[in-house]
Amino acid sequence: MTKTSSSSSLATTIIPNPNRWKALSILSIAQFLIILDTSIIGVALPTIQQHFNISQTELQWIFNAYVIVFGTLLLLGGRLSDILGHKKIFLTGFLVLTVSSIFAGISMSNDMLIAARALQGLGAALIAPSSLSMVMSLFGSNKSEMNKAMGIWGASAPAGGTAGVFLGGIITAWFDWTWVFLINVPIGLAVLSLIPKLIPQGTSKKGSVDYLGAVSITASLVMLVYSIVTANDVGWISARTISLLTISAVMFVAFIAIEKRTKEPLIPLHIFKTTRNLLSGNIVMVLLGAAWVSMWFFINLYLQQILDYGPFESGLALLPMTVLIMIMMVWSTPRLIGKLGIKVNLIVGLTLLSTGIFLFSLTPANTTSESNNRIFFVYVLPASIISAIGMSFSYIPALTAAIANAKNEDTGIASGLVNTTYQIGSALGLAITVAISSMHSDTLTKIGITNLEAINNGFHLAFISAAIITAIAATISLVYIKSTKKEK
Structure with missing residues (x-):
């Protein structure tokens, strides 16, 4: 009788949530919106600078306020998610993000906009860890569904990145820069109305912050x-x-x-002793964020400043990369992880990504429309495809390595930690590669190199730096990441 009751109880605990795929759509939209808010601002920055008549130093904080607050408060968001419940924190985060987007759109000064962007980062810091924890909770009982769900959720990030660049150009050119922020409002209101219906209550635990x-x-x-x-x-x-x-x-x-x-x-230090993969996976995520965001930033600059593409053309040029990433993350990568494990996928993916980023460093600086089109198809498109395949093979395995073996009660903090490492890696990596690029360009200009060639050579050094960072991540994966097949 005891065995029967126990078996019945176990069966009850693993019955899948009937709304899990609908809930996943909400969680994926959340991830999409978070990354969208990081990238959509880029194309609009020159217009905002002119509107407020501010310096370049003041302008950069409109971007950095979001990334820094988002990255640094993710750990707190993960802890609050564990203690107060994933659904409650997810709902609060979306409310903060929606309200702050309204204030960003109606900002009367640069300082007000920076403050609103910081609040957007706070909302994102609450949304991200609770979102990932709920994906793990909803699909954790089925490995096949988990891989597919993680693929869909993971694909929403690069989709948000490209959509941000594409929409940012369209909105800035055809409407007004304020709408790069106000676009969040109708999406946020729709999600807020669906959260009570589709998102399960989840679990919480007693504790202090x-x-x-x-x-x-x-x-x-x-x-x-x-x-x-x-x-x-x-x-x-x-x-x-x-x-x-x-x-x-x-x-x-x-x-x-x-x-x-x-x-x-806030971070139980014993969590790093749970598995070697957790620490190694987070280190890889730091490096992956540093390399990918740097590559993304500089390829946009290359397309617009060197090839003289407009914002709309730049978005179209990057569309093949994004579409390929989404397709592979949803359909190919989960199957390959199941067959080969995370270690092989990481090594292959990071090697391809490093190669693709390096190929960007070979792009010339021609000025005629005809040669620019040739440059795109000969240099940019092949490098984009290789980088897309590499990122598709790398992101989900690194994410899985960093969180898969965390205890159930620590999933929120593990999720917050891996998101933090990626965002901080992004901020640090971009800051370093921009500094390297700027210093190199300035040096070349002083010795008589033309401005266009100097800028392009600065971009090249940034791409090479990002490729080296990715190669280091591949080496760490080879030496320290343990295959999931051995963890079963």
Whole structure:
């Protein structure tokens, strides 16, 4: 009788949620919107700069305010998701994102827009970890469905990136820059109306929030990102840069000390001992974010500044890359993970991605329309396809490695951690490659190289740097990532 009852109870606990695929659509839209808000602003920045009559330094914070707050508060979002419940935090995050988008769209000053962008980052920091945790919860009982669901959810990120570039150009050219923010509002309202109906309540646990730990790690990461972002202007060995880096290091050491002594830490340090893959996967995600976002940023600049494409043309040029990523992440990558495991997929994917990014560094700087079209088909398109295949093979395996072996009660923090590592990697990687590109271009200009050639050579060095970063990630995967087949 005991065995029968136990078996019946077990069967009950693994019955799939009948609304799980509808819920996945909401969770994927959330991920899409988060990445959209990162990329859609890019094309509109020059128009915003002219509207508010602000400097380049002031302008960059409209972008950085979102990325930095998003990246640094993801850990707190993951912890709150575990304690208060994934659905509640997901709903709160969407409410914050929608309201802040309204304020961004009606901003009367640059400072108001920066504040609204920071609030958008806060909303995204609450949405992302709770979203991923709910995907794991809804599909965790079926490995085949889990791989497919992760593929769909994962594909929404690159889709949001490309849609942001494409829509940003259309909206800025045909409407008004304010609509790059206001476009979130109808989507947000629709999602808010569907969350109570489609998203399950989920589980929560008793506990407290480690606010001191959250403040210390956030301060550390903000200082680190800020020091790199501003170093190119004030000097890499200036007193200001060194001071910021020192503060960052001190706050990080303080964070580790706090986490060791706190009863319920923001990041239970034992989580890194759960499996070798969790630590290695997060390191790979840092490097992957650094390389991919840098590549994405500079290929957009290359298309618009070197090939003289408009925003609309640039979006069309990148469409094959995005479509290929979405197709492969949904249909091909989950099957390959099931057959080959995450290790093989990661090594192959990162090697291809490194190769594709390096090929971008071979692009010439011609100026005629005819030669520019030839350059696209001979150089840009092949590099885009190889990079797309590489990213498709890399992202989901790295994500899976970083979270798959976390305990059920730690899935929120594991999700927050892996999202944090990717976003912080993106911010740091982009800051570093932009600095490298700018310094190299300035040096070439001073010795008499034409401005166009100098800029293009700066882009080349940025692509090479991103390719090296990806190669390092591939090496780490080869040495430290353990195949899922061995973990069964």
